[in-house]
Amino acid sequence: MTEPRPLGLPSFAPRTSLREQVADALRAAVVAGEMVPGQVYSAPTLAARFGISATPVREAMLDLAKQGLVDVVRNKGFQVTEVSxxxxxxxxxxxxxxxxxxxxxxxxxxxxxxxxxxxxxxxxxxxxxxxxxxxxxxxxxxxxxxxxxxxxxxxxxxxxxxxxxxxxxxxxxxxxxxxxxxxxxxxxxxxxxxxxxxxxxxxxxxxxxxxxxxxxxxxxxxxx
Structure with missing residues (x-):
């Protein structure tokens, strides 16, 4: 499996709304085409880029999955949903x-x-x-x-x-x-x-x- 290309994601200081901040940043990355279909993105890898724990990232990605922006890849992470x-x-x-x-x-x-x-x-x-x-x-x-x-x-x-x-x-x-x-x-x-x-x-x-x-x-x- 190839490594994901580097993403221009920001770092966050811990806040009560961290999950929402992460979801907003990842949503923007998906819309902008920085995160692309066909690539698996793991919560720990993204969390390391943000400089935070994996839990709010995983929760944020699940929020995006509910919105139809990403698909869950069992035991691996998430993939961006293809849009025709x-x-x-x-x-x-x-x-x-x-x-x-x-x-x-x-x-x-x-x-x-x-x-x-x-x-x-x-x-x-x-x-x-x-x-x-x-x-x-x-x-x-x-x-x-x-x-x-x-x-x-x-x-x-x-x-x-x-x-x-x-x-x-x-x-x-x-x-x-x-x-x-x-x-x-x-x-x-x-x-x-x-x-x-x-x-x-x-x-x-x-x-x-x-x-x-x-x-x-x-x-x-x-x-x-």
Missing amino acids: GADLDQITEIRLLLEPPAAAAAATVATEDDVAALRPLARAIVDAAAAGDLIAYVEADREFHVRLLTIGGNPRLVEIVKDLRAQTRLYGLAGLAERGHLADSAEEHLRMCELLADGDAHGLEKLVRIHIGHVRHEWAGDDS
């Missing part, structure tokens, strides 16, 4: 139905505090793109969009979108980062903040629709 192009097409179709109008709704009710809370996340996305830190990019991107949609006041929609985003695979991110193109998509988040601040519902809806198109094609490594 057809799966990504269906996920994108649903996201396009939900997210652009929800973002438009957010633009009609957003406060200055709402916009102020999003700006640091947008900047974190830009910084992660510049550094080529794919896991940090995916995590900041997820948090940004969840907070944006939350402003609209429909928590059920937000939960559905969170699940759909977790099932997405962005295998094209590494190539975009290497070519210096990831920064272009990152900058879109700063523009979203401006549109939100201006209350431009139509402009924000249009930009979010374009942004999701990136996810299916350039970000997923599919230029078709």
Whole structure:
């Protein structure tokens, strides 16, 4: 069995929410394509990379298994669940139905505090793109969009979108980062903040629709 390639995973200090922190980091690694189908990942090996015990890692991986992101390999560890192009097409179709109008709704009710809370996340996305830190990019991107949609006041929609985003695979991110193109998509988040601040519902809806198109094609490594 070949050894897993090194992953750019962070280290954590022990906290009561350690299991959730590990799950978030591993989920981002799966979505970003840092963890790939066909490779077995053991809890002890991942725990050593995090600098923590294996228990919260194993628990986090079981949480991801319940979400359908990984499969349990008996007595060995976990494998990332394969996602087909057809799966990504269906996920994108649903996201396009939900997210652009929800973002438009957010633009009609957003406060200055709402916009102020999003700006640091947008900047974190830009910084992660510049550094080529794919896991940090995916995590900041997820948090940004969840907070944006939350402003609209429909928590059920937000939960559905969170699940759909977790099932997405962005295998094209590494190539975009290497070519210096990831920064272009990152900058879109700063523009979203401006549109939100201006209350431009139509402009924000249009930009979010374009942004999701990136996810299916350039970000997923599919230029078709």
